[in-house]
Amino acid sequence: MSESIEQTQTHSSRYADASIVRTKFADTIEEIIEVIGEITLVVKREGLVELMTFLRDEPSLKFNYLSDIGGVDLGEFASPRFAVAYQLYSLEHNHRLRVKVFLDEDDANLPTLWNVWKASNWLEREIYDMFGVNFEGHPDQRRILMPADYEGHPLRKDFPMKGY
Amino acid sequence: MQARELVVPATSTISPLSMLRKPDPLSDTRMTVSMGPQHPSTHGVLRLELVLDGETVVKAIPDIGYLHTGMEKTMEKEKWQQVVTITCRMDYLNSMGNDLGYCLAVEKLMGVEVPERAKIIRVLLTELNRIASHLVWFGTHAMDIGAMTGFFYAFTHREKILDLFECATGARFHQSYFIIGGARWDVPDNFIPLCEEFLDGFPSLLAEAKKLVTGNKIFQTRTKGVGYISKEDALDWALSGPTIRGSGVNWDIRKSEPYSDYETYDFDVPVYDGGDVWSRYLVRMDEFHESWKICRQALERLKTVSGSVKSDHPKLKLPERDLMKQHIDVMIHHFLLASEGFTVPVGEVYQSIESARGEIAYYIVSDGGERPYRVRVRTPSYVNLAALPAMVEGSLIADVVAVIGSIDIVLGDVDR
Numbered sequence: 103m104s105e106s107i108e109q110t111q112t113h114s115s116r117y118a119d120a121s122i123v124r125t126k127f128a129d130t131i132e133e134i135i136e137v138i139g140e141i142t143l144v145v146k147r148e149g150l151v152e153l154m155t156f157l158r159d160e161p162s163l164k165f166n167y168l169s170d171i172g173g174v175d176l177g178e179f180a181s182p183r184f185a186v187a188y189q190l191y192s193l194e195h196n197h198r199l200r201v202k203v204f205l206d207e208d209d210a211n212l213p214t215l216w217n218v219w220k221a222s223n224w225l226e227r228e229i230y231d232m233f234g235v236n237f238e239g240h241p242d243q244r245r246i247l248m249p250a251d252y253e254g255h256p257l258r259k260d261f262p263m264k265g266y
Numbered sequence: 267m268q269a270r271e272l273v274v275p276a277t278s279t280i281s282p283l284s285m286l287r288k289p290d291p292l293s294d295t296r297m298t299v300s301m302g303p304q305h306p307s308t309h310g311v312l313r314l315e316l317v318l319d320g321e322t323v324v325k326a327i328p329d330i331g332y333l334h335t336g337m338e339k340t341m342e343k344e345k346w347q348q349v350v351t352i353t354c355r356m357d358y359l360n361s362m363g364n365d366l367g368y369c370l371a372v373e374k375l376m377g378v379e380v381p382e383r384a385k386i387i388r389v390l391l392t393e394l395n396r397i398a399s400h401l402v403w404f405g406t407h408a409m410d411i412g413a414m415t416g417f418f419y420a421f422t423h424r425e426k427i428l429d430l431f432e433c434a435t436g437a438r439f440h441q442s443y444f445i446i447g448g449a450r451w452d453v454p455d456n457f458i459p460l461c462e463e464f465l466d467g468f469p470s471l472l473a474e475a476k477k478l479v480t481g482n483k484i485f486q487t488r489t490k491g492v493g494y495i496s497k498e499d500a501l502d503w504a505l506s507g508p509t510i511r512g513s514g515v516n517w518d519i520r521k522s523e524p525y526s527d528y529e530t531y532d533f534d535v536p537v538y539d540g541g542d543v544w545s546r547y548l549v550r551m552d553e554f555h556e557s558w559k560i561c562r563q564a565l566e567r568l569k570t571v572s573g574s575v576k577s578d579h580p581k582l583k584l585p586e587r588d589l590m591k592q593h594i595d596v597m598i599h600h601f602l603l604a605s606e607g608f609t610v611p612v613g614e615v616y617q618s619i620e621s622a623r624g625e626i627a628y629y630i631v632s633d634g635g636e637r638p639y640r641v642r643v644r645t646p647s648y649v650n651l652a653a654l655p656a657m658v659e660g661s662l663i664a665d666v667v668a669v670i671g672s673i674d675i676v677l678g679d680v681d682r
Contacts, residue, residue, distance in 0.1 A: 115523045115617070137613055138374060166501050169618065172629040172642035187629060189616050189644070193501070193515065196522050200616060221504030224652040232338075247331040247681060256339060263343055265336070 117141040118163055118197035127153050142187075142200040147212055150203065154218045157190060157199070165190040165199060168219035173229040178260040183207040184235055188215075205235060214240040232257035295319050303332045307410045307667045310677030312651075314666065321662050326655045330648075333681040341641040345607040346372060349638060351442045356645060357679035358439060359399040362391050363621040365444040368641075370525050371617035371628040372446045376610050378582065383568070384448035384575040385526045390461075390564035391434065391443065392526075393557045397468070398427040399622035400550050400557075407547070407671035408479050411488050416479045423471050426464045433457050447577035453568070461565055468558055472551070480551065489543040493657040493669035496541055503653035506646050507624025508553060509673050512546035514539030519620040531560050543672040550674070581608035607636040623647050623674055647679035 117140050124131060130149035135142045145153060157165045169189040176183055182204035190199045203212060214237040215222040226237045227246040234255040237243055245252060254261055302313035311332035317325040337356060341349045353368045354361035366388055373380060380388075405420030428438040434453045435443035443450050479485055495505070500513040510517065518535040520528040536552030538545035576583060584603055589596045612634040618627035624646025631640040650673045657673075658666050 114525070114529075138377075138615065140614075140616065142614075168504050169625065170616075170627055170629060170642070170644035172640075172644070174631050174640045174642075187614075189627070189629065193517050198616070219504065220499075220502045220656075221649060221652065224648065228648075245331075247334040249331070256336060261339075263339060 115139070116197045118165075118192065118195070118199045120163070120199055122160070122162065123153065123156065126156065140198075140200060142202050144202050144204070147203055147205070151213050151215065151218065154188070154201070154215055157201075158218055162195075163199075164192045164194045167191040167193055168215070168221045168225070169198070171215075171222060171225040171229060173233045173235060173257070175233060175257060175259045178258075181206060184210055184233055186212060186229060186235060210235045211238055212236070213238050216241055231255070234258070296324060301663075301666070302329075308670060309406060309675055310680075312670070312675070312677055312680070314654075316663065316666070318663070321664075323658055323661060323663060323666060326658045326666065328651055328654055330651070330677070330680050333677045335682070337682040338641055338643060341638055343637060345636050346610055346638060347445055347607060349641065350445055351440075353643070354440045354442050355678065356643060356682050357621060357623065357626070357647070357676050359402050359676050360395055360622040361440055361442075362395040362444060363399075363619065364626060364643075365442060366392055366526070367617060367619040367621070367626050367628050368630075369444050369446050370619065371615050371630050372610060373577075374617055375613055375615040375630060375632060376446070376579070376581065378447055378577050378579045380448050380526075380577055381573050381575065382527075383452075383571050383573045384577070386564050386567045386571055387434075387449050387453060387575060388444060388526050389528065389531065390561055390568060391431070393560045393564065394427050394430060394461075396557045396622045397554060397561070398424050400554055401427070401471075403550060403622075403671070403674045404475065404479075407668075407674075408485070410667050410671050411485060413479050413482060413485055416475060419471055419474050419478070423464075423468060426467070430457070430460055430464060433460055445576075447579060447582035449575045452575050458565065458569060461561070465558065465561055465565065468554075472554055475551065480547075486544065488664070489547060489668055489672070490540075492543045492661060492665045493672060494540075494542045495653060495657050497539070499656060500541075500653070503656065504649050505624065505653055506649070507620065507622070507674075508546055508549040509624060509650050511535065511537045511549045512539075512672075513541040519618055519625060523618070525617075525619055531563050533557075533560050543668050546672040546674075609634055609636050610638075618644070621646055623676065623679060624650060626679075643682060645679040645682065647673075647675040647677075648682075651675050651680055 120134060120141055120143055130145050130153050132144045157163050169191045172187045174185040176185060184205040186203050188201040214226060226240055229235050230243055231245040231248055232255055297318050299316045299318055300313055301316055302308045303311040313329040315327040315329060316323050337352050341352050350365045353364040357364050401420040401424040405417035408416035431441055432438050434457050435441040495513055497513045497515055500510045516537045521535055533556045536549050538548050585596045585600050590600045610632045612632055614631045616629045618625050626646055627644040629642040630638055633639040657669050
């Protein structure tokens, strides 16, 4: 369902026009969504690192700042189960972009972006800790917020609210 | 003597082989020390594993999670309007800033307009909160380095700000005053004179601070050249706020992506390009003055702009009681809003604002229900702390203390 949401004047985040990547990464990108002024690239895991490197280096995009990597658990029986959303920002052009990858539960692996932005180190560690998504090539993949020998991934929907 | 099996804790990345040898005090010069989690200078429950060669830090490995209370998970069970009680507890020194970010994100998702008086109150209280947070930073940072007197001046002024918060919102900390749609209630009549009094007396602190701390040669020697991070590294590590403005990056979200009418206020963004603790100190000291300017302007507007402080969007505004008692549909509306709560359209939103520590951003996913489906909070201290090893490796333990103070972390922000 989508009511028409008016753009209020208090919010002025500009999102980048990412159509330039559509042809270059046609087999990585699944779709480009624009809602409430925010642009999301839904991509496949294959070619993710190349896409991110291109987004970082391409002069008209110049996403030199990885703002956040957020994980979402879409439900215990949902397929795909996890979504990982990369929020990018370019200081030079002052525009943002969201890149989203959907993952199945038994194949929850992603390549690390450590070589693209160093900020991904702790951000990916938290997603590993909270959701159990594995980041291949991560220099230091271990739990960050929970104790080192903890079992279970707290932000999954089947993890009880009160814990164990 | 036989080498014994030693159990190496998983958090340590020291090679286990080095721990199996019998320690030889004449040749092994490295020692691993755990700084924290109980330590007066780590500003909270932060544990740093420091591998030391004498007094020099060879490796610094932050170990966080001691204050993790599962706030993101808790937010999934609270109703939309109740989540503001949790967001203010994350970065407990900049609580109104956290609330503001959440409220702006949900308002963007719902398409709600906030009335002008509410925006002015939001700006005024957020900037007062920024001053209060920087006062804590100033007092504790100076105290860690040894200049203890500044702490008392800072906290005396901060008490006045907390009195102002109590006057307007009813609570000194964890105000939960901003709600989706505006503010909970209008500020009382004695708030404006109290605020005037505070703003008139505040510049004296800045003068005292210059005499006591900024001009202090020992303080300058302890902070100049310490904890250096270059502009490129700072961007790579995604630092934000005063931490990155001390490395020469001119970026403030209040200027680049203004919210709540910040573009109508006249203020500057201090930027210094030393990249060290001293530059970050100067940035925050200048930010005191800039926030003070914004408070002055907001207070002038508060005197002239009248109106409601809550939006009258039907999902957010409870109907009037007279109408409710006469018409059944109004009563149903009132009942559903008061009991179940309102729903937010399906979608996702990412809203970032400038908190006292940097960029705090909310990535909110809604499934159309009356509770958030997922609230991901990108907190500045978490991301800034990841760069601590890069700033600190190669310097002395005393410098670690200075650098932690200059990044200005709050463990509630780091761990949530």
